[in-house]
Amino acid sequence: MILQEFLPPPVLADVVSSITVLQVDRLLGEWDVPLVAKAMPSIVYQSSGPGTRLLLYGQNVAPMVVKAEGHLTLVAWFLKPHGLGPLFGIRADEATDLGVDLDHLPLVREMGLRERLDGAVTANERVRLMEAFLIRLCAVAREGNRIAGYAAQLIAGGNGMLAMRWLQEELRMTERSLQRLFAEHVGLSPKGYSRVCQFQAAFRQLSIGNFLRLSDVAYDNGYADQSHLIRAFREFTGLTPTEYIERTAAFLAGVALEPGGTR
Known part of the structure; x- marks a missing residue:
């Protein structure tokens, strides 16, 4: 591979x-x-x-x-x-x-x-x-919206934990203007984009095994508790963190999983 x-x-x-x-x-x-x-x-x-x-x-x-x-x-x-x-x-x-x-x-x-x-x-x-x-x-591309790019960069750099009020003040925009900007140029609401960035930060930590307990991943990435992390993980992957780790390990080992997750 x-x-x-x-x-x-x-x-x-x-x-x-x-x-x-x-x-x-x-x-x-x-x-x-x-x-x-x-x-x-x-x-x-x-x-x-x-x-x-x-x-x-x-x-x-x-x-x-x-x-x-x-x-x-x-x-x-x-x-x-x-x-x-x-x-x-x-x-x-x-x-x-x-x-x-x-x-x-x-x-x-x-x-x-x-x-x-x-x-x-x-x-x-x-x-x-x-x-x-x-x-x-x-x-032949049209000029992109640099403000949307700057805003997305700030959110991603903060692993999705940036306060929206701070972002509005930084961009000198109302909440509604920021919503329209992200809908047109990013495809998600500012909060929706933040949630994906937060999940990605947790996903990276989980993928490299840099944790002792799943609750550590949750707290490190701004989730209220382990259950909150699991709900977010299931929303974005369709799996729990444990199920994802098991299936990834099986895939890397070249072992096919039968329907229902059994070997």
């Missing part, structure tokens, strides 16, 4: 946050690979079984899954939270919890992008192809 994360080249640093590659050459059985809330829209090339897809995902709050069988390649370009409008000319809230097929985008057809992604041999080749696409896209 290959799992890698890259920073974008400097020319794309204003619109791309990071690039993640997951490649598994041989899977035992059929898998549901979860796409958990990450507080960022994304462009994802996915290949498994006989099919491939190139999708644009908006902010995902509801748990989403990718069906995988035989093999799996996922190459995801995570955009800045306010990147959908400048790059694709759409309101961010129109794409929330949706995956949009990019095959019909004129630039994708002009470049023969998906066919070239399908024909690429290595993940590195696919990363370079998408970089070329995004550079072309940026050349």
Whole structure:
């Protein structure tokens, strides 16, 4: 299995946050690979079984899954939270919890992008192809809303625990103006985006095993108690933290889980 994360080249640093590659050459059985809330829209090339897809995902709050069988390649370009409008000319809230097929985008057809992604041999080749696409896209992009980007950066930097009143004062905006700004450019309300960022901070701590008790993860990330963390985790992944850890371990070991979570 290959799992890698890259920073974008400097020319794309204003619109791309990071690039993640997951490649598994041989899977035992059929898998549901979860796409958990990450507080960022994304462009994802996915290949498994006989099919491939190139999708644009908006902010995902509801748990989403990718069906995988035989093999799996996922190459995801995570955009800045306010990147959908400048790059694709759409309101961010129109794409929330949706995956949009990019095959019909004129630039994708002009470049023969998906066919070239399908024909690429290595993940590195696919990363370079998408970089070329995004550079072309940026050349005709509308000017993004820098205020929305700045606000999202502040919230993410505070792991979702930033006081909304402080943010309104910092931006010199009313609550209603801030709501409209986030709906159009980020796709979630300020509080909704904060909740995803808070979950992501807890998710990272849980994933690297940096805790003794689950309650430590809850308190470290601003949750009232362990039950509050579990409810948030179930909302964004469809699983409890314990179930997620068990399924991740099974996936990494290449052991298929039968329906109901038994081996």
